[in-house]
Amino acid sequence: MKHAATLNVNGMAYPVELEGDATLLNAIREDIGLTGTKTGCDDCECGACMVMVDGRPVNSCTYLALQAEGSEITTVEGLADGEDLSAMQSAFLDKGGVQCGYCTPGMLVSAHALLRRNPDPSEEEVRIALSGNLCRCTGYAKIAEAVMAAAKATA
Amino acid sequence: MGDVAFHTATTVDEALSLVGDGSNVKVVAGGSDLIVQARGGRELPGNVVAIHRIEALRSLDASGDLTLGALVTHADIVASDAIRSTWTALADASAIVGSHATRNVGTIGGNVMNASPAMETGAPLIVLDASATLRSAAGGDRTVPVEELWTGPGKTSAKPGELLVDVVVPSLPAHSGSAYVRLEYRRAMEIAIVGAAASVTLDGDTVTAARVALTAVGPTLLRSPAAEAAVIGTTGDDAALEAVATGASADATPISDLRANEDYRRAMIGVIAKRAVSVAVRRARGEEFPIPATPVFMEGSGR
Incomplete structure (x- = not known):
């Protein structure tokens, strides 16, 4: 059964028609067409699908799209200011925190949400904040370095 | 997944009317369990009632x-x-x-x-x-x-x-403390292999009331009367904690599954129950102990 709804993503209102059991991840990728958010495990384990709903990180693969109506959704595409990367995105590039890139959108969302709540985190706090985001390339050291560098740059 | 009608309730009364007699309907709050289960084969029914907008x-x-x-x-x-x-x-x-x-x-x-x-x-x-x-x-x-x-x-x-x-x-009497400890293979995105919670109340140094409950060692969460009896009337000393471990292992009825087998769970539930009681007693005495208490180590670990 299709339901007409409006999803607010990165400050834009998108009219969509969604099945009652559509996930937010599928709505963002398939209906809205923003493919920065990745499908990883599709089982609420890996964090590749992470987006912010009203400023808080959420695994979009296990969130019903229609529950997000009336909320502000932020995807990785919403973190940059036009062509200008955020300090966090630049730090990921500078520190080598990106290898295959598949986990990167979710990592960036988690890292942005962390600095929003805690602008000066310890490395342990960074690692805890990113513990729901799995990366099979980097071993996490360079990602943690990047988040620490971004925190310093924006302090 | 199937053909699902989605409803959003904004008051409890509206939710109750949408739920009706409870047939062919599921209530969703955050969805983190429900959606995983739906993908795992427990399909959503014909109606989903979302309650996440009910401020009350x-x-x-x-x-x-x-x-x-x-x-x-x-x-x-x-x-x-x-x-x-x-x-x-x-x-x-x-x-x-x-x-x-x-x-x-x-x-x-x-x-x-x-x-x-x-x-x-x-x-x-x-x-x-x-x-x-x-x-x-x-x-x-x-x-x-x-x-x-x-x-x-x-x-x-x-x-x-x-x-x-x-x-x-309920609120708790003075000089009470509680703790929950989980045995885990990893720090995040983990499901308990086994777990234990304890709540104790002290009179002076003596434990006068205690409740112990066990996670993932039975078809439901279980109380452990043997572990409780082992610590009541003691100071939570090493001998009492050993008896807590023995009692919890005896009361557990674990199964083998992909996370652990029955014997391992039965052995470990004793260790974890002992740690939960130990931390609960320390907190009841007013000692600071970090939250979460998992991972928890015994004396000498610096925690």
Whole structure:
């Protein structure tokens, strides 16, 4: 059964028609067409699908799209200011925190949400904040370095 | 997934009317359990009633007894100073659920009604003597102790058409302390291999009251009468803690599954119950002990 709804993503209102059991991840990728958010495990384990709903990180693969109506959704595409990367995105590039890139959108969302709540985190706090985001390339050291560098740059 | 009609309720009355007699309908709060289960083969019914916009179910009132609206999230619980200081075992549990993304959407109501014997908050709610308030359109409210609510894996004694509106945790006598400890293979996105919660009250150095409950070693969360008897009347000394371990292992009825086999669970539940009681006693004495208490190490570890 299709339901007409409006999803607010990165400050834009998108009219969509969604099945009652559509996930937010599928709505963002398939209906809205923003493919920065990745499908990883599709089982609420890996964090590749992470987006912010009203400023808080959420695994979009296990969130019903229609529950997000009336909320502000932020995807990785919403973190940059036009062509200008955020300090966090630049730090990921500078520190080598990106290898295959598949986990990167979710990592960036988690890292942005962390600095929003805690602008000066310890490395342990960074690692805890990113513990729901799995990366099979980097071993996490360079990602943690990047988040620490971004925190310093924006302090 | 199938053909599903989606409804959003903004009041409890509206939710109850949408739920009706409870047939062909599922209530969704955060969705983190429901959607995973739907993908795993337990398909969603024809109607989903979303309750996440019901503001009245978001309240967290710690001014006397603790009243947690069904939509209070794990993140809310961990952030509450009152819960951390008074109902500490619950904070220990919510702090280690999934990842921050899970804790932002996962609710106490969803946790309780999903009735997993491996749920983190279950054993703490049992040792803290919590009750669930179930509301129905026809019958008004009824209060059910959580121990009587959970009847099997994924099963509760809630009747069709009943909605959990809040969870009430009584205030505690002075010189009480509690803890929840989980055995885990990894720090995040983990499900308990086994877990244990303990709540104790002291008179001087002596434990005068104790409750111990066990996670993931039976079809429901289990009380351990043997572990409780082993610590009551003692000072929580090493001999008492060894008896707690033996008692918890004896009361456990674990199964073998992909996370651990029966023998390993039975051996480890003793170790974990001992650690939970030890931390609860230390907190009851007024010692600072970090939240979450998992991972917890014994004396000499620096924690």
